Amino acid sequence: MTRPLIVGLTGSIGMGKSTVAAMFEAAGVPVFDADAEVRAMQGPDGELVPAIESAFPGSTDEGGVSRDRLGALVFGNPEELARLEAIVHPAVARRREAFLIEHASAPVVVFDIPLLFEKGGASAVDRVVVVSAPAEAQRKRVLARPGMTEDKFAHILALQTPDSEKRARADHVVDTGTTLARTEDAVLALVAELRAASRARPSL
Numbered sequence: 001m002t003r004p005l006i007v008g009l010t011g012s013i014g015m016g017k018s019t020v021a022a023m024f025e026a027a028g029v030p031v032f033d034a035d036a037e038v039r040a041m042q043g044p045d046g047e048l049v050p051a052i053e054s055a056f057p058g059s060t061d062e063g064g065v066s067r068d069r070l071g072a073l074v075f076g077n078p079e080e081l082a083r084l085e086a087i088v089h090p091a092v093a094r095r096r097e098a099f100l101i102e103h104a105s106a107p108v109v110v111f112d113i114p115l116l117f118e119k120g121g122a123s124a125v126d127r128v129v130v131v132s133a134p135a136e137a138q139r140k141r142v143l144a145r146p147g148m149t150e151d152k153f154a155h156i157l158a159l160q161t162p163d164s165e166k167r168a169r170a171d172h173v174v175d176t177g178t179t180l181a182r183t184e185d186a187v188l189a190l191v192a193e194l195r196a197a198s199r200a201r202p203s204l
């Protein structure tokens, strides 16, 4: 009996992590999307809505959590952010365990975790893949998003482990500072390598 090779996929804001995660999925690798799970649990009738409303009164409405309102309360305030994380992170961990059980027979699975290094998850995966692009490309992508400001971008960057450190600690780096077609080729080659590594493991 073997379990899947667990690949942690991460990268700083705007580096192209979601795009690369979709490429893994298209190649047939099951992907656990931590952000999507958080959104679902914060959405209408989401399981975290009552706890978030009681910890942050006024931050939810009939549509679930207002991410803009909640973001304004927690980004820029480390204690408030920690209070939110204490509600959200254990629920994400439970969903991740369920995903692993569901895909127990896959050779490789990906955990798409934006804060893999920041929250100490790197030791819980077999391989770490970091998605990275030059700082200028990152900046252009992020500032093009609706509602993004220089200040908000600077603040989020300061909360995240620097890209240079992420690259240094990665087992594999996927470069997104190039064309989408080249990035896709790199992902396909990496998937083949990871599947081979999974097969080469001794049975548990």
Ligand SMILES: CC(C)(COP(=O)(O)OP(=O)(O)OC[C@H]1O[C@@H](n2cnc3c(N)ncnc32)[C@H](O)[C@@H]1O)[C@@H](O)C(=O)NCCC(=O)NCCS
Binding pocket: 012, 013, 014, 034, 035, 038, 066, 067, 068, 070, 071, 074, 081, 084, 085, 088, 092, 113, 114, 115, 118, 156, 159, 160
């Ligand atoms: C505060 C919330 C509602 C704001 O949502 P919003 O849609 O405005 O922003 P978004 O989630 O896209 O985050 C923007 C950027 O901030 C980063 N970020 C989000 N949460 C954190 C955090 N706890 N620490 C550091 N960076 C963070 C994201 O990686 C992203 O790069 C949301 O980020 C949230 O619920 N965060 C707490 C849960 C969490 O840690 N999620 C991240 C991984 S599971």
Ligand SMILES: Nc1ncnc2c1ncn2[C@@H]1O[C@H](COP(=O)(O)OP(=O)(O)OP(=O)(O)O)[C@@H](O)[C@H]1O
Binding pocket: 011, 012, 013, 014, 015, 016, 017, 018, 019, 020, 114, 141, 175, 176, 177, 178, 179, 180, 181, 183
């Ligand atoms: N070679 C490439 N690889 C990946 N993305 C690219 C590439 N070239 C351009 N892009 C564009 O860069 C953007 C990256 O956005 P994406 O949502 O994937 O980033 P992200 O890292 O998931 O962001 P966040 O952490 O903020 O959610 C997309 O609009 C994508 O089309």
